[in-house]
Amino acid sequence: MKKHSPPKWALRFLQFFYKERYLEQIEGDLYELFQREGETRKAKFHFGLNTIRFFRLRYLKGLDDFEQLTTLAMIKNYLKVAIRTLIKQKSYTAINISGLAVAIASALLISMYIFHEKSYDNFYPDVDRMYRVANGDNGSWTPTLLAQTIQAEIPQTEAATKLNGLSESFLEVGDQGILQDGGLWVDENFLKVFDIQLLQGSLEYALTEPDHVILTETLAAKFFADVAAMDQVIEIDGDQFKVVGIVADPPKNTHIPYEYIVANPVDPEGKYYWSGNNTFTYLKLKEMSNPSDVSILLADLYAEKVGPDYIEYTGHESFEALQKEYPNRNFAFTMVPVLDIHLQKPHFSMGSQGDQESILIFSLIALFILLIACINYINLSTARSSVRSKEVGIRKSLGSQKKNIILQFLTESMLITLISVIFACILAILSVNLFNQLTQRVFVSSDLFTFESMAVLAVLLLIVGPLAGGYPAYIMARFNPIQALKGGVAKAGKQTFRNILVAFQFATSVFLIAITLVIYFQVEYMQSQDIGIDISNTLVVKNGVQLEGKYDVLKAELEKNPYIKHVSKSSNVPFYGFPDYGYSVPNQSGLSFSPNNVFMAPGAEQVFNMELLDGRFFKENFVPDTACVIVNQALAKELGWEDPVGKKLKRDDKIYTVIGLVKDFNYSSLKRNVDALIIRHGSPSYEIGIYHQNYILVQFSNKNLKKVFEDVEGEWSKVAGGYPFEARFLDDTFQLQFESERRFGMIFTTFSGMAIFIALLGLFALTTFVLQKRYKEIAVRKVMGATISSLINMIIKDFTKLVLAGSLIGIGAAFYWLTDWLQGYSTRIELSWYLLALPVLIILALTWLVVSAKSYKAAIANPSKALKDE
Amino acid sequence: MKGTHLGEFEELVLLIIGVLYPNAYGLAIKQEIADQTKRSPAIGAIHSALSRLEDKGFLKSHLADATHERGGRRKKLYEITASGKQAIEYNRSLRNTLWNQIPELAWKKL
Numbered sequence: 001m002k003k004h005s006p007p008k009w010a011l012r013f014l015q016f017f018y019k020e021r022y023l024e025q026i027e028g029d030l031y032e033l034f035q036r037e038g039e040t041r042k043a044k045f046h047f048g049l050n051t052i053r054f055f056r057l058r059y060l061k062g063l064d065d066f067e068q069l070t071t072l073a074m075i076k077n078y079l080k081v082a083i084r085t086l087i088k089q090k091s092y093t094a095i096n097i098s099g100l101a102v103a104i105a106s107a108l109l110i111s112m113y114i115f116h117e118k119s120y121d122n123f124y125p126d127v128d129r130m131y132r133v134a135n136g137d138n139g140s141w142t143p144t145l146l147a148q149t150i151q152a153e154i155p156q157t158e159a160a161t162k163l164n165g166l167s168e169s170f171l172e173v174g175d176q177g178i179l180q181d182g183g184l185w186v187d188e189n190f191l192k193v194f195d196i197q198l199l200q201g202s203l204e205y206a207l208t209e210p211d212h213v214i215l216t217e218t219l220a221a222k223f224f225a226d227v228a229a230m231d232q233v234i235e236i237d238g239d240q241f242k243v244v245g246i247v248a249d250p251p252k253n254t255h256i257p258y259e260y261i262v263a264n265p266v267d268p269e270g271k272y273y274w275s276g277n278n279t280f281t282y283l284k285l286k287e288m289s290n291p292s293d294v295s296i297l298l299a300d301l302y303a304e305k306v307g308p309d310y311i312e313y314t315g316h317e318s319f320e321a322l323q324k325e326y327p328n329r330n331f332a333f334t335m336v337p338v339l340d341i342h343l344q345k346p347h348f349s350m351g352s353q354g355d356q357e358s359i360l361i362f363s364l365i366a367l368f369i370l371l372i373a374c375i376n377y378i379n380l381s382t383a384r385s386s387v388r389s390k391e392v393g394i395r396k397s398l399g400s401q402k403k404n405i406i407l408q409f410l411t412e413s414m415l416i417t418l419i420s421v422i423f424a425c426i427l428a429i430l431s432v433n434l435f436n437q438l439t440q441r442v443f444v445s446s447d448l449f450t451f452e453s454m455a456v457l458a459v460l461l462l463i464v465g466p467l468a469g470g471y472p473a474y475i476m477a478r479f480n481p482i483q484a485l486k487g488g489v490a491k492a493g494k495q496t497f498r499n500i501l502v503a504f505q506f507a508t509s510v511f512l513i514a515i516t517l518v519i520y521f522q523v524e525y526m527q528s529q530d531i532g533i534d535i536s537n538t539l540v541v542k543n544g545v546q547l548e549g550k551y552d553v554l555k556a557e558l559e560k561n562p563y564i565k566h567v568s569k570s571s572n573v574p575f576y577g578f579p580d581y582g583y584s585v586p587n588q589s590g591l592s593f594s595p596n597n598v599f600m601a602p603g604a605e606q607v608f609n610m611e612l613l614d615g616r617f618f619k620e621n622f623v624p625d626t627a628c629v630i631v632n633q634a635l636a637k638e639l640g641w642e643d644p645v646g647k648k649l650k651r652d653d654k655i656y657t658v659i660g661l662v663k664d665f666n667y668s669s670l671k672r673n674v675d676a677l678i679i680r681h682g683s684p685s686y687e688i689g690i691y692h693q694n695y696i697l698v699q700f701s702n703k704n705l706k707k708v709f710e711d712v713e714g715e716w717s718k719v720a721g722g723y724p725f726e727a728r729f730l731d732d733t734f735q736l737q738f739e740s741e742r743r744f745g746m747i748f749t750t751f752s753g754m755a756i757f758i759a760l761l762g763l764f765a766l767t768t769f770v771l772q773k774r775y776k777e778i779a780v781r782k783v784m785g786a787t788i789s790s791l792i793n794m795i796i797k798d799f800t801k802l803v804l805a806g807s808l809i810g811i812g813a814a815f816y817w818l819t820d821w822l823q824g825y826s827t828r829i830e831l832s833w834y835l836l837a838l839p840v841l842i843i844l845a846l847t848w849l850v851v852s853a854k855s856y857k858a859a860i861a862n863p864s865k866a867l868k869d870e
Numbered sequence: 871m872k873g874t875h876l877g878e879f880e881e882l883v884l885l886i887i888g889v890l891y892p893n894a895y896g897l898a899i900k901q902e903i904a905d906q907t908k909r910s911p912a913i914g915a916i917h918s919a920l921s922r923l924e925d926k927g928f929l930k931s932h933l934a935d936a937t938h939e940r941g942g943r944r945k946k947l948y949e950i951t952a953s954g955k956q957a958i959e960y961n962r963s964l965r966n967t968l969w970n971q972i973p974e975l976a977w978k979k980l
Binding site: 006022024025026027028029030031032033035036050053054055056058 | 895896897900912913914917918921939940941943944945946
């Protein structure tokens with residue numbers, strides 16, 4: 001019988017996978033078994049089978065056993081040495097990791113914010129075909145007829161819709177009623193343009209009748225917890241609507257965060273003017289159509305429809321003549337891609353507004369903080385390189401090449417970065433809430449761990465590690481082994497390079513502090529401005545229109561209260577925005593202009609304590625006053641009137657006589673100069689409609705704001721027929737306009753705090769190192785009679801030079817940027833020298849504190865200790 | 871007491887090593903188990919039981935000379951250690967104690 005031999009593959013398999021120390025026994029037994037079974041084909045088969053059956057975890061070779069793969073072994077060795085080094089230099093590692101972790105955490109949060117901001121409205125499947133129609137280049141409001149005219153006359157249109165909102169209404173179901181904002185008033189095409197999917201209800205039927213309403217899931221659950229919401233009746237501001245659909249809540253990143261969608265079709269019998277701009281218009285183009293063709297059609301539409309009305313009103317001969325006279329104005333409807341609204345045209349947004357600039361600023365801040373943290377690493381490791389020169393020397397003399405040394409040090413920096421990334425994630429999760437306050441968004445910690453953020457982390461890991469570790473590794477690899485082994489001779493990188501990096505850190509810190517300070521002072525300055533009217537102790541009650549004529553009752557009741565001084569009403573409130581109305585001047589050959597316009601009842605001048613320069617204010621119950629107006633100085637100046645009282649203004653064929661001139665007061669924003677203003681008499685005439693009494697102004701003299709609020713609320717509820725009371729103190733509204741600056745300031749305070757923290761960490765470690773290096777020198781100086789203060793001075797002097805050099809650059813950059821920023825404010829502070837000197841002093845003080853604390857310890861040490869060992 | 875616990879198969883292997891003294895090695899143990907118990911364990915199972923027992927300190931081993939039938943590989947001969955003995959003795963006494971506690975009555979019914 002032919003003798004078989006054990007299968008070769010099985011032996012190779014055994015030798016490859018199984019550990020040396022088990023191998024001999026396994027092979028031996030298998031051989032013996034093979035022999036006993038008579039070296040037959042069957043025995044051979046058993047040999048193979050048993051080989052596989054030996055496959056157990058404990059026999060398998062680990063990484064240690066692949067000795068032939070030297071790269072793997074080297075990487076293992078690099079890691080091992082890196083871990084040991086990091087553990088050995090605990091404080092140095094802690095400083096590096098905490099700096100990098102803070103920096104990476106900020107970068108992570110900021111990248112989350114940027115991704116979110118850029119993602120606005122990208123969830124609409126056809127968003128690249130969706131446009132907002134703007135009036136001119138930037139006008140949000142368009143004529144009511146525009147949407148249906150586009151639908152009928154522009155062939156590339158798939159659907160066009162008009163919408164209004166988001167508004168606040170009083171929603172009532174049974175006896176449950178609340179003031180609910182987020183109301184969107186639309187025609188039925190809205191569903192087509194925005195691809196709205198109904199969870200319940202029919203897309204064909206929904207919004208076709210004027211009494212239809214669609215609720216979001218959340219709102220439906222709020223009102224109809226127990227019953228199905230569909231086909232229920234809900235009262236909106238007193239009118240009955242039927243629920244015809246339920247939609248999912250819109251995503252967080254929408255520019256229209258609606259809560260309920262109310263049918264608001266164009267009334268076929270209604271009278272609409274092309275000159276009146278009352279709605280927003282959106283349009284979706286058909287696939288493959290060219291937007292620039294549509295732009296031309298839209299411009300033509302404007303010339304055709306709006307043009308005639310416009311020139312009739314301005315008195316120009318033709319539309320072309322009008323365009324010629326105002327070459328800077330775009331007389332056309334234009335298209336703004338829906339994707340651009342959030343960031344580039346935020347005033348078109350109905351929800352939280354984006355800010356292109358803040359994205360840029362955030363990115364720069366993240367970059368700076370990362371750089372500062374990387375510089376810390378570079379400085380500390382190059383400074384420490386002399387400590388490790390012996391290690392490098394031994395490695396080199398044992399055969400390490402440059403490549404190996406570089407890899408060793410890169411492994412260390414990668415390891416530090418990796419640990420920092422882990423800490424950064426924890427840090428980021430913990431600070432999501434703080435970050436939400438800074439950005440006015442509602443992130444949750446799970447938003448941090450999206451695919452994009454993870455990609456950012458991976459990129460950061462791959463960039464920060466080599467960026468921070470690259471230069472030190474390069475420096476170390478160049479050491480001459482003989483010099484390195486002799487000790488101390490090896491140069492620890494270029495001193496100048498390190499100095500430049502430290503100076504850069506201080507430049508960044510000073511830059512950020514300067515900006516923080518100037519923002520703070522600017523806001524303070526604006527708040528302390530005399531705006532020309534008295535806005536303190538004034539309560540503004542909203543929804544005055546709900547009183548339906550019982551205003552006089554409320555006023556009489558309120559005025560009985562001894563601490564209520566004046567009660568009046570107006571169509572708009574300062575700092576909430578006044579609308580502009582077009583007027584012409586009959587005596588000046590039809591000159592037309594658009595001043596801001598507000599309706600006020602008699603008595604409002606007392607509430608606001610307006611200063612009348614000439615003429616008089618409106619009289620109570622004096623009908624002729626409805627044809628009279630009061631103007632401000634800015635208007636008189638714009639029209640070139642020396643003596644405005646008695647002059648005439650014209651609007652809609654009505655002539656208004658100027659009866660008074662008020663001193664300019666600020667009513668919109670301290671960022672702007674005071675614009676021309678017309679104050680008209682709030683009368684119940686048709687033109688003014690119900691708006692003239694929408695805000696009730698109550699001036700009081702009582703320090704107890706809570707009591708004032710409650711008293712006024714009490715009177716309101718007696719006459720308002722159950723309509724909820726909503727009021728706000730006027731100075732709170734005034735403060736609101738500084739909201740964005742405050743946020744801006746908060747962002748800079750937070751991040752400059754971080755930047756300074758990281759920079760000081762680095763400074764601390766660097767000082768420690770410098771002192772270590774000059775340990776003996778200090779001792780010798782002390783023995784020779786140097787005083788403690790002279791020793792501290794010596795150390796501080798070097799750092800002071802660096803701080804001053806860095807500050808110079810930082811201040812320069814801050815000055816440049818701040819001059820530009822302050823241009824945006826008509827009321828602004830001067831960039832005086834002390835505002836720019838202060839950040840330098842702060843940084844200098846912090847530096848001295850850190851450095852002298854550290855050097856004091858070295859200076860008071862007993863010199864004999866330093867000198868005895870040699 | 872995970873460290874000192876003896877599984878049924880481990881106990882068997884331990885006892886067989888005692889029986890085979892001083893010539894207990896992997897294949898011999900397999901053969902002996904097959905002869906005495908009519909069980910036919912895989913050689914791999916024997917090896918892993920041996921490794922486990924050695925890890926627990928119940929066995930010591932030394933290498934014998936290489937032989938031709940083993941393809942030039944050496945045998946690894948196993949002996950029971952003191953703690954190995956303690957472990958099987960514990961198992962034995964535990965079994966005896968329990969055995970003695972069974973009342974006569976329990977057998978009567980069989």
